Structures are given as structure tokens and as C-alpha cells.
Amino acid sequence: MSSSKTTATAFAPATVANVAVGFDLLGFPIEGVGDRVTVTRVAKPGVEITGITGTVTTLPLDSQKNTATVGLLQMLKDVNATFGFSVSIEKGIPMSSGMGGSASSSVAAVVAANAVLDQSFPIDKLFYYAMLGEQVASGGLHGDNIAPCLYGGLTLCRSITPADIIHIPVPKDIFCVLIHPDLKVSTAESRAGLRKEVSLKDHVLQTAAFGGLMAGCFQNDLGLIQRSFQDIIIEPQRASQIPGFLETKAAALKVGAIGCAISGSGPSVFAWAKSKTDAITIQSVMLQEFAKKNLKTDSWISPISPSGAKVIA
Numbered sequence: 001m002s003s004s005k006t007t008a009t010a011f012a013p014a015t016v017a018n019v020a021v022g023f024d025l026l027g028f029p030i031e032g033v034g035d036r037v038t039v040t041r042v043a044k045p046g047v048e049i050t051g052i053t054g055t056v057t058t059l060p061l062d063s064q065k066n067t068a069t070v071g072l073l074q075m076l077k078d079v080n081a082t083f084g085f086s087v088s089i090e091k092g093i094p095m096s097s098g099m100g101g102s103a104s105s106s107v108a109a110v111v112a113a114n115a116v117l118d119q120s121f122p123i124d125k126l127f128y129y130a131m132l133g134e135q136v137a138s139g140g141l142h143g144d145n146i147a148p149c150l151y152g153g154l155t156l157c158r159s160i161t162p163a164d165i166i167h168i169p170v171p172k173d174i175f176c177v178l179i180h181p182d183l184k185v186s187t188a189e190s191r192a193g194l195r196k197e198v199s200l201k202d203h204v205l206q207t208a209a210f211g212g213l214m215a216g217c218f219q220n221d222l223g224l225i226q227r228s229f230q231d232i233i234i235e236p237q238r239a240s241q242i243p244g245f246l247e248t249k250a251a252a253l254k255v256g257a258i259g260c261a262i263s264g265s266g267p268s269v270f271a272w273a274k275s276k277t278d279a280i281t282i283q284s285v286m287l288q289e290f291a292k293k294n295l296k297t298d299s300w301i302s303p304i305s306p307s308g309a310k311v312i313a
Contacts, residue, residue, distance in 0.1 A: 005115055006040060006041045006116060008039055008115035009036055009038040009112060010036070010311050010312065011036050011309065011310060011312045012035055012037075012105070012309035013031065013033070014029065014099040014104060015027050015100035015103060015149050016030065016148075016176065017148075017263065018261070019213075020213070020231045022156070022213075023144075023231075023233065026155070026156055026168075027154075028153065028170075029148045029152060031300075031302040032300045033093060034093065034108075035054075036090040036092065037087065037105060038088040039087055039116060040085065040086040040087075040088075040116075041083055041085060043083060043084070045084045047069045047073055047084060047087060048063065048084070048087065049087050050088050052088075053090050054090045055091045055093065055094050056094065063087075065136065067103075067105050067133035067136050067137045068087060068089050069133070070133045071106055071109065071131075071133045072085050072110065075110065075129055079118075085113060085116075087109060089105060091105070094180060094184075094298075096185050097180050098266045100145035100148075102133065102134055102137030102187070103133075103145035106137075107150045110126045110130050111126065123150065123151065124163040127150055130146045130149075130150060141160055143157035143160050143165070144157055149309055151308050152305065153305070154168040154304055155167060155168065156214075171222060174304055175275065176272060176279070176303070177283045178268060179283070179286050179298075179299045181244075181269075181293075181296070183266075185242075194234065194237055205232045212228030213229065222258060229258060229259025229260075229272070231262075238262055238265065242267045243293045244293040245269060247292070248286050249269070254285070255281050255282055255285050257272065257273060257278075259272050260272075276301065286299075287299060
């Protein structure tokens with residue numbers, strides 16, 4: 001089926017990755033913030049970035065180095081294209097924020113490009129193309145941001161090649177509070193600093209927490225989710241990178257948060273709440289704790305969004 005479109009704009013949401021217990025495996029999108037990418041089909045072969053606007057404007061203009069365009073180069077190659085793409089990027093997600101900014105740009109780009117191809121690719125193939133961009137940003141292949149950004153909902157990335165993405169049900173009343181302190185944490189540097197081995201004891205504890213969270217979601221058991229919402233392995237290694245994190249987490253739990261953890265590699269921090277009313281209270285105390293560290297913050301309250309990236313124009 002041929003596409004009659006020559007230009008498409010796609011929106012891809014910000015995401016929370018790891019979700020405490022699921023390092024490199026779990027993630028979900030939030031509403032209210034994300035990236036927009038416009039792809040125009042042009043006669044000249046290759047991919048040209050014509051503009052970058054928004055929260056970040058200093059990203060590479062080289063299409064082989066920008067997360068939004070690496071996947072597009074492979075798409076064109078795979079369809080033996082005699083045409084090319086012109087790409088405009090509007091960043092809504094701060095740089096090095098722990099909110100899946102590189103994934104969002106990469107996903108928005110491949111979704112927009114897919115809309116102007118003569119023969120569209122299935123979503124699992126788009127996952128592959130988007131992963132190529134994520135690899136440029138973080139130095140490794142992990143789908144905990146790409147999967148929720150593309151597919152929507154709480155996702156378990158069981159396998160990258162081949163893509164095996166599993167949707168995990170979430171109790172309908174759960175809301176997420178996401179706080180972004182005005183700091184930058186490089187994903188690649190943060191990953192490089194992690195220990196390469198873990199003790200057998202910690203592996204067992206983390207596996208139990210992961211299994212408990214999954215069971216709690218499937219059984220709609222908030223108590224089990226709350227008991228399982230603890231990162232034994234990664235959080236202790238990253239907590240010191242975020243001033244006030246431990247105090248913020250303690251404050252959130254004290255006023256009833258189901259759990260609180262680092263979003264991705266940080267510095268953003270998120271909490272799950274049992275209702276929107278609880279989320280507003282939790283947001284307030286978390287902001288107060290970061291304010292004590294003289295950190296400016298942005299914050300959002302969102303359900304665990306079922307929506308992934310989509311063409312909007």
C-alpha cells in the first residue's frame with residue numbers, strides 16, 4: 001500500500017525506565033511531555049537534519065550521530081530508497097534527565113518516517129530502528145525506554161533481538177509523580193560506573209522483588225506492589241548522584257507513596273501513588289525536599305499512560 005503523505009510529524013512521550021526493580025527491562029510512558037519529530041520525504045538521498053528546537057538545541061546535526069536519525073538511515077537502506085528524508089526535531093525533554101529523551105527522539109522519528117514510506121513497517125521493526133538511535137546515546141542496547149515509548153503502557157522488554165515486548169497490567173487508580181531536578185546525569189557515564197557483578201544474595205532479593213511487582217500488577221494487589229518496590233542492586237550505586245534523593249524518597253513514602261525510585265539513570269525521581277489526590281500530596285513533599293537542596297525542579301503527575309508514540313500531523 002503506497003503512502004500519499006510526504007510529510008508527517010510524530011509525538012513520542014517521555015518515559016520512566018527501570019521502575020525500581022526492572023533494570024533495563026521495565027518502563028512506562030507519562031503524559032504531558034515528550035519530543036516531536038517532523039520527517040519530510042525529499043528527492044535527495046540520505047537524511048538531513050534541518051532544525052533542532054526546544055529544550056535542547058545543541059544536538060549533533062550529523063545524521064549518523066543524532067539519535068533521531070540513525071534509525072532512519074537504516075530504514076532507507078532497507079527499502080533501497082532512491083529518495084531521502086529531511087528531519088526537524090522539537091525537543092520537549094531535557095538533556096540527560098532520566099526521562100528517556102534519546103528514546104523519545106528516536107521513536108518519534110521512525111514513527112513519522114514510517115508514515116511517509118510507500119510500504120510501512122510493523123511495530124516490531126520500528127522497535128529495531130529506534131534501538132539503533134538509543135545505542136548511539138547510551139552506548140548499549142536496552143529497551144526499557146524505547147519499548148514503553150513506542151508500544152505504550154507498562155512494558156517488559158523480555159528480549160531485544162527478536163523484540164519480545166510484554167504489556168503488564170497496572171491497577172487503574174495508580175498515578176505517577178515525576179520530579180526532574182535541574183541536573184544532568186549522562187546515561188553512558190552512569191552505566192559505565194555500575195558494578196559488573198552482583199552477589200548471589202542481592203540477585204535473589206532483586207529477583208524476588210521483580211516477581212512480586214509483576215504478580216502485584218497482574219493480581220491488582222497494591223500491598224504486594226508496595227512491598228516489592230525496592231531496588232537492591234542499582235539504586236544504592238546511583239543515589240549519591242542526586243542531592244536530596246534519599247530524603248525525597250523518605251518523604252514520599254511517609255505520606256503514602258506506593259514506592260519511590262530513580263527514573264532511568266537519573267536525576268529524575270518518580271513515585272507511584274494510589275490516587276491522583278495522593279499524587280498531589282506526594283508531589284508537594286518531594287518538591288519541598290529538593291527545594292531544601294536549592295535545586296530548581298519541573299514536575300508532572302500522570303497516569304501510567306497506555307499511549308505510545310503516534311503521528312499527530
